[in-house]
Amino acid sequence: TESKLVLKVDEKLLNNSPGYIYADENQLWLSNNNGVYVINYSGNVNHLLKNVDVNQVIRDSENNMWFTSKNGIYRLPEEKERLYTFDKQDGLTSEFVKSIAKDQNNRFWLGLNNNDVNIISANKKTVQKLSFSNPEKYNVIKQLVYDTKDGLIYFASDYGLGSVSASYPLNTKVNYLKETNNLVFVIKNFSLDTTSKLALALSSGVVVIDDRIKKFEFSSLDYTKRKDYFKDRAYRVFYDNLQHLWFSNVNGVTQYNNIEQNRYFEKFNILTKRINDIKQLKNNVYAMATDGYGIVFIKDGKLIKQLTKADGLNNNIITKLYVKDDYLWSISNAGINRIRFANNHFSINTFDYANDLLSEDVNDIYIDKDTAYFATNNGLVYTFDYANDLLSEDVNDIYIDKDTAYFATNNGLVYFSHNQIIREKKSPKIYITSVSINKEPLDLSVASFVLKPKQQSITFNYSAIDFKNRQILYRYRLKDDANWSETRNRRLELSSLEPGNYCFEISAKSQDSEWSQPAKIKFIIEKHFWQTWWFITIALATGAYILYVITVKITKRQKNKEQEQLLLKNKILMLEQQALQAMMNPHFVFNVMNSIQHYINTQNTSSANRVLTGFAKLIRKNLEICTKSYISLEEELAYLKLYLSLEKNRFGDKFNYTIDIDQRLDKDETQLPSMLLQPYIENAIWHGIMPKEEGGELKISIEQKDETYLWIKIIDNGIGIKNSLANKSGSHQSKGMGLTQERINLLNKIEAKPIQLFIEQNGNSGTTITILVPLN
Numbered sequence: 001t002e003s004k005l006v007l008k009v010d011e012k013l014l015n016n017s018p019g020y021i022y023a024d025e026n027q028l029w030l031s032n033n034n035g036v037y038v039i040n041y042s043g044n045v046n047h048l049l050k051n052v053d054v055n056q057v058i059r060d061s062e063n064n065m066w067f068t069s070k071n072g073i074y075r076l077p078e079e080k081e082r083l084y085t086f087d088k089q090d091g092l093t094s095e096f097v098k099s100i101a102k103d104q105n106n107r108f109w110l111g112l113n114n115n116d117v118n119i120i121s122a123n124k125k126t127v128q129k130l131s132f133s134n135p136e137k138y139n140v141i142k143q144l145v146y147d148t149k150d151g152l153i154y155f156a157s158d159y160g161l162g163s164v165s166a167s168y169p170l171n172t173k174v175n176y177l178k179e180t181n182n183l184v185f186v187i188k189n190f191s192l193d194t195t196s197k198l199a200l201a202l203s204s205g206v207v208v209i210d211d212r213i214k215k216f217e218f219s220s221l222d223y224t225k226r227k228d229y230f231k232d233r234a235y236r237v238f239y240d241n242l243q244h245l246w247f248s249n250v251n252g253v254t255q256y257n258n259i260e261q262n263r264y265f266e267k268f269n270i271l272t273k274r275i276n277d278i279k280q281l282k283n284n285v286y287a288m289a290t291d292g293y294g295i296v297f298i299k300d301g302k303l304i305k306q307l308t309k310a311d312g313l314n315n316n317i318i319t320k321l322y323v324k325d326d327y328l329w330s331i332s333n334a335g336i337n338r339i340r341f342a343n344n345h346f347s348i349n350t351f352d353y354a355n356d357l358l359s360e361d362v363n364d365i366y367i368d369k370d371t372a373y374f375a376t377n378n379g380l381v382y383t384f385d386y387a388n389d390l391l392s393e394d395v396n397d398i399y400i401d402k403d404t405a406y407f408a409t410n411n412g413l414v415y416f417s418h419n420q421i422i423r424e425k426k427s428p429k430i431y432i433t434s435v436s437i438n439k440e441p442l443d444l445s446v447a448s449f450v451l452k453p454k455q456q457s458i459t460f461n462y463s464a465i466d467f468k469n470r471q472i473l474y475r476y477r478l479k480d481d482a483n484w485s486e487t488r489n490r491r492l493e494l495s496s497l498e499p500g501n502y503c504f505e506i507s508a509k510s511q512d513s514e515w516s517q518p519a520k521i522k523f524i525i526e527k528h529f530w531q532t533w534w535f536i537t538i539a540l541a542t543g544a545y546i547l548y549v550i551t552v553k554i555t556k557r558q559k560n561k562e563q564e565q566l567l568l569k570n571k572i573l574m575l576e577q578q579a580l581q582a583m584m585n586p587h588f589v590f591n592v593m594n595s596i597q598h599y600i601n602t603q604n605t606s607s608a609n610r611v612l613t614g615f616a617k618l619i620r621k622n623l624e625i626c627t628k629s630y631i632s633l634e635e636e637l638a639y640l641k642l643y644l645s646l647e648k649n650r651f652g653d654k655f656n657y658t659i660d661i662d663q664r665l666d667k668d669e670t671q672l673p674s675m676l677l678q679p680y681i682e683n684a685i686w687h688g689i690m691p692k693e694e695g696g697e698l699k700i701s702i703e704q705k706d707e708t709y710l711w712i713k714i715i716d717n718g719i720g721i722k723n724s725l726a727n728k729s730g731s732h733q734s735k736g737m738g739l740t741q742e743r744i745n746l747l748n749k750i751e752a753k754p755i756q757l758f759i760e761q762n763g764n765s766g767t768t769i770t771i772l773v774p775l776n
Contacts, residue, residue: 052074106122107121199245286298313330464508474488757769
């Protein structure tokens with residue numbers, strides 16, 4: 001059976017140009033030229049978009065409400081994502097909320113920047129104002145703490161601290177902390193233990209008040225004498241569950257257990273840095289908020305973890321921490337992180353101000369059963385709009401209840417249900433809106449297209465719609481097996497693509513969703529003619545033929561060169577044989593034999609034997625040398641000494657000689673061509689010295705002047721080469737010297753470095769022959 005519901009609507013709403021009616025299971029939406037009226041089936045009316053002419057109302061698949069008007073389109077998020085704030089319009093005396101606390105009556109206390117504390121009732125309908133007697137001293141209330149033991153609210157500014165009854169704040173006296181010497185003190189932070197102690201972090205050090213109820217005062221002069229006074233500028237104090245005091249100062253982090261100090265800054269260098277906050281988690285884990293190095297975790301005296309931006313934190317500068325149940329909440333100027341530590345593993349949820357919170361100025365936070373509250377510079381925000389920003393960039397304070405997080409920001413108080421942090425991970429739909437080639441649009445009705453080789457500049461435009469999150473991340477690739485590349489741009493330009501088959505895929509994701517199914521479009525870039533198989537085949541064949549011709553020519557040239565080398569070596573061998581014959585000059589042999597016969601005839605047997613022995617050795621050396629192309633310097637010197645001794649025996653005092661050898665030379669390792677020096681020495685004796693009546697002297701020097709050449713000089717003081725040439729008849733030339741010169745020319749064609757020969761006359765008489773032999 002069908003049931004009918006009769007809803008009574010005020011005639012004024014119907015008379016005011018009704019434009020559109022939309023009904024769902026909970027309410028009726030009526031639009032006209034004065035906005036939209038939301039009427040639930042109990043008859044309650046809520047007026048939206050006042051003075052806006054709304055002509056249509058519709059709900060989308062994600063339960064967002066859409067309103068069209070002459071001024072544009074409006075969207076109302078679904079109910080659990082709508083944002084509500086407390087600001088001046090709701091009764092706050094200032095929207096700059098610096099701190100936040102909650103009392104036993106579920107009232108919120110907000111520390112403001114105008115000498116006020118505002119108290120919001122549990123139903124958030126009324127706001128009470130608590131002012132202080134010294135506006136300048138208590139201008140900005142930067143810290144609020146509810147003392148469950150005594151039912152007091154403690155508050156602090158930079159220059160003072162006080163307490164007031166949480167039950168009757170407006171009807172009871174405010175107690176102010178006194179410094180008995182009337183000295184000015186600057187408060188950085190304070191902490192209450194569960195008994196009666198109050199710890200103060202002052203610019204002058206850490207002070208502990210033993211009984212905050214009975215004696216709400218201290219003496220700066222007297223406290224310097226106490227063992228629980230710690231000098232040096234302090235930043236933060238914190239009592240843990242064992243009532244041990246932790247504090248950070250300019251030196252770093254220290255724990256005081258009422259007996260002795262545990263200086264953590266001496267154990268871990270990271271804890272010498274400035275620490276902005278200290279909190280205790282379950283399982284005896286302590287969290288330290290650093291000023292630029294993330295969050296450091298200590299357990300049982302050991303550093304177990306350091307979380308930084310690389311691990312998922314919004315920022316490494318952490319200003320405040322808050323612990324609720326299994327979670328640690330951290331505040332930075334770039335966002336809020338919720339961190340869970342379980343089974344020695346850390347997991348991080350991120351709230352980015354640019355995506356989630358209504359303000360980048362979040363000053364404090366409070367979390368209760370099902371809502372997170374943020375104190376911002378724009379007021380109190382007590383639900384969470386995932387699609388928008390917080391009202392401010394600065395989070396000043398934080399308070400966490402069982403299910404609700406509260407943030408004090410420079411734009412007000414923001415809170416939301418942190419149990420709803422895990423959002424529906426629905427991926428946004430992705431569309432390729434246009435494709436253009438060289439700025440010419442293509443028809444997207446076809447599944448793929450073919451491009452010419454010059455059409456290498458392709459532009460893709462695409463879009464993904466997610467009304468809950470404006471920050472969409474895209475990823476794309478051009479091949480099925482290629483890695484994805486990420487971008488936040490909705491336009492992609494590709495240029496200079498190589499010819500081939502491509503499949504452009506684009507996918508999208510919002511902050512908490514998975515990647516969407518990609519949108520695809522296939523295209524082919526044709527090859528240039530020189531990239532086709534037939535052109536490559538012809539080019540390879542042509543190249544192979546050219547390579548074959550070049551190889552044949554090189555091989556033929558190499559063979560010709562080898563034949564030429566062989567001919568040169570054969571000619572050298574012939575010359576060496578001729579040089580061997582030339583070394584036994586007939587006149588020299590005849591004269592030696594005459595000398596031997598003369599010694600025999602004169603009965604000078606010993607001299608005859610000596611000359612005969614020397615001559616025999618010389619002949620044996622000739623036979624040894626004739627089998628070698630190169631000989632050592634030691635062998636060359638031995639041969640020359642035999643030859644010169646025989647010449648000396650013949651000419652007597654008319655001929656003298658000296659041999660000077662560089663002591664640095666290794667005579668066994670130094671090599672030179674065989675039969676190189678003797679012809680020049682013989683020529684110097686016979687044609688330079690012997691024509692002189694008085695005879696002469698021959699000097700031979702061998703030295704190494706550099707790493708390249710062996711320098712050999714043959715110097716005589718005979719008649720000189722010019723006179724010698726003038727005395728020779730016709731074109732007579734020494735056969736030995738001619739053969740040696742021809743050998744040198746042939747060797748220079750084979751060897752890398754040439755043998756160099758220089759012959760010059762020494763003034764009017766004497767000749768110097770210089771021979772440079774390569775050392776290698």
